[in-house]
Amino acid sequence: MATCTGCSLLCEDIEAELSGGKLSKVKNLCRKGHGHFQSAFSERTVPMIDGKKVDLDQAIARAAEILRSAKSPLLFGWSNSTLEAQNVGISLAEKLDATIDDTSSFCQGILMERILSGSIPTCTLDDVRNYADVSIFWGADPSSSHPRHLSRFSYYPRGDKRQKSYEEERTCMVVDVRMSATATLCKDYLFRVPPGGDAEFIEAILSVLEGKIPRLGDKKKMIELGGLLKKAEWGAIFPGLGMIYSLQDNMEVFERLIARLNEITTFKVIPMAGHFNMRGFNELLREKTGYINRVSFEGGAASHGPENSVVAAAKTCDAALVIGSDPLSSLPFGTARALARLPLIAIDPRRSLTTDAAGVVIPAAISGLEAGGTAVRMDGVKIKFEPIIKADLPADEQILSRIMEAI
Amino acid sequence: MVGLEVSIVTVRDIFQDEAGRHSRFSEEYRSKSAVIILDRQDLGSLGAKEGDLVAVENDTGSVIVAAVASHDDAHPGLAIMYNSPWSNQLVPEAVCQSSIPGFKSIRATVQPAEGSAAVTDISEIFSRIKG
The missing domain is CATH 3.40.50.740 (Rossmann fold)
Known part of the structure; x- marks a missing residue:
């Protein structure tokens, strides 16, 4: 077995043969990993x-x-x-x-700092596979950036406490400015934010969690989101660059949201590190x-x-x-x-x-x-x-x- | 012609990423990177159609790329580019307190490219960077 260093999932179950300038007998490599392995033969x-x-x-x-x-x-x-x-x-x-x-x-640093200092709760991807019933990709599109995220950990696998998995027990949501490739998989749970609008979106969620009517956005959709978050038994949020670049100096508002969610239920955060x-x-x-x-x-x-x-x-x-x-x-x-x-x-x-x-x-x-x-x-x-x-x-x-x- | 004012958000794309891993200098990488995805009505307002070349310009720089019609719901004024040397020609260095460049908040003008124009080549971008 080989480990793929094509992204930060570091998939360890790769089978591949690289010889004579060719990649063959490949198992478990995603498209991104395939490109990474083939790069051994070009532009050295x-x-x-x-x-x-x-x-x-x-x-x-x-x-x-x-x-x-x-x-x-x-x-x-x-x-x-x-x-x-x-x-x-x-x-x-x-x-x-x-x-x-x-x-x-210029990437995940401002969030990673909070994860490593313990000011935002985190967990392992194995915990996500075993326990998560709600996974939220926020300004992240793993279908392009971390292609096996959903299949190995966050949506499709049958974890210890999630044997009925995506068919019955897991909900995958996307918060994004657009219908990303990942969003097409969980269309009903795409929550759109305007570019740069993540801080206001979080304030609207916080209002809904307090039982108030949000002042901004699609009120019906926001109330639906608030309900889903409250109902979650064990949630995981995966912030991508969309959220980081939108919040920038205002990461404190996200920290507040996570603290509030953890007063209601369990929510963990794993930054979608790229490299x-x-x-x-x-x-x-x-x-x-x-x-x-x-x-x-x-x-x-x-x-x-x-x-x-x-x-x-x-x-x-x-x-x-x-x-x-x-x-x-x-x-x-x-x-x-x-x-x-x-x-x-x-x-x-x-x-x-x-x-x-x-x-x-x-x-x-x-x-x-x-x-x-x-x-x-x-x-x-x-x-x-x-x-x-x-x-x-x-x-x-x-x-x-x-x-x-x-x- | 007055150009179309857009706000560009850069994103990742797995097909473009794969092409870049093969070669940053290939035609495949250029064709998958040097594109701008526009709202369908915006594209129409430019008098352009899918595949037409457009000039994208702001105070930071300019590139000629191919226009792609969005398949998403209407998003007038919002354009998408893939993170690449082409989009980075337009990314302003003006940064927030956190010193993060504005990769997802690029203001630019889009207009149809002149008849003889070609997609900006990677060698041209390299020459500009080297000065």
């Missing part, structure tokens, strides 16, 4: 310095030189690396007095510094703040190392341009806009396929995996260790 990187092929030692030496001479380097990415690599990365940041940040900085080990980085950095992301080690002590986010630090740092991430594709144009103008080191198994812009490219083994290690699933469960393909490429952890030794 080679060691490069300023667009010219070099050997690995030269690329690592040049990366060390750039980082050594930088006054305020930024180390960014991390969500697609194992805990072992993240651990070395944090040590490297300490050694360099650098800023370190990961993708949670396979985003939560792992958040937990590890928190353990070492007290902060889940956006940390600067300048002056020898860890400090935290928005100025250390990749979006801000891209404009103030004087060199950047990007690992397992393609910020030139996934971040706004202004941030991408700022990063592209820096002395840039990219550690990545595959070609991207970021590797094309980087002065130094270091190829790495794909975690889960060509390199083993440990990662933390979206619900906090640690998963250990072994490689399933033999590759001569070094793992992220080895590359980072070699860079650190050379500095």
Whole structure:
């Protein structure tokens, strides 16, 4: 059995053969996982310095030189690396007095912070499978982002206390601005919010829970939702980026809703982390510094703040190392341009806009396929995996260790 | 022609994600990323039909992408794009206190592309980023 590192569900029941440039005898891979496994055969990187092929030692030496001479380097990415690599990365940041940040900085970070500090109650996905009678995907579309979420955990399986499952015992709801792919599965329970309207929507739910008529939205629909929430025996909410980006600085209102729901019944929250080990980085950095992301080690002590986010630090740092991430594709144009103008080191198994812009490219083994290690699933469960393909490429952890030794 | 003012929400799509895992530089990735999903009446008000190229522009940048007719209930003024280098050309850097860019609140103008225009190529986007 293999573990798929295509998303943060870290499915451990994958059967597949990868040989001779082909993927065959596949069982249990979703479409996203299939794409992830097949990516082993396309657009692989080679060691490069300023667009010219070099050997690995030269690329690592040049990366060390750039980082050594930088006054305020930024180390960014991390969500697609194992805990072992993240651990070395944090040590490297300490050694360099650098800023370190990961993708949670513009993703699930503001919610994950509350989950890890215990201010919002959470549970494991196995608990969801065994006990949940209500699952709410809020600004999340797992049919696209985490395709096996519903079949393994939240809707279709027969759990310990949910043997009659989706036919009789489970209700799946979606809160979204649109009819997403997931919403088509539970059409009757799609609750629409206008873009940016999640805070008002929550206030309306809180009113309904108090027995008041909501001032906003479709009153009948809101009263129906309030009834469903009150009737739930054991509910789970899965917030996606739709909710995070809508609430932004107003996450307190969601915290209030969860506290109120837990006065009535049981409701747990699991953030729909995207990359396979985003939560792992958040937990590890928190353990070492007290902060889940956006940390600067300048002056020898860890400090935290928005100025250390990749979006801000891209404009103030004087060199950047990007690992397992393609910020030139996934971040706004202004941030991408700022990063592209820096002395840039990219550690990545595959070609991207970021590797094309980087002065130094270091190829790495794909975690889960060509390199083993440990990662933390979206619900906090640690998963250990072994490689399933033999590759001569070094793992992220080895590359980072070699860079650190050379500095 | 006066353009159509829209608010763009970016979302994920499994087919586009899969194409990106094969290659960010492929025609398949471009054709699945460089699209904007518009309300049917909005599309009609532009005098455009499914598959026509449209120019999407704001203070941050501009791209030419293919228009797709929405299958959802009416949502005038709301457009959908998939998170990609194309949508990120339009994402404002103006951020909230939490320093999160406005990926799901992009104000932009949409209008039919000029006759000779082609979908913005990934190489063009890369050149802009590299400056």
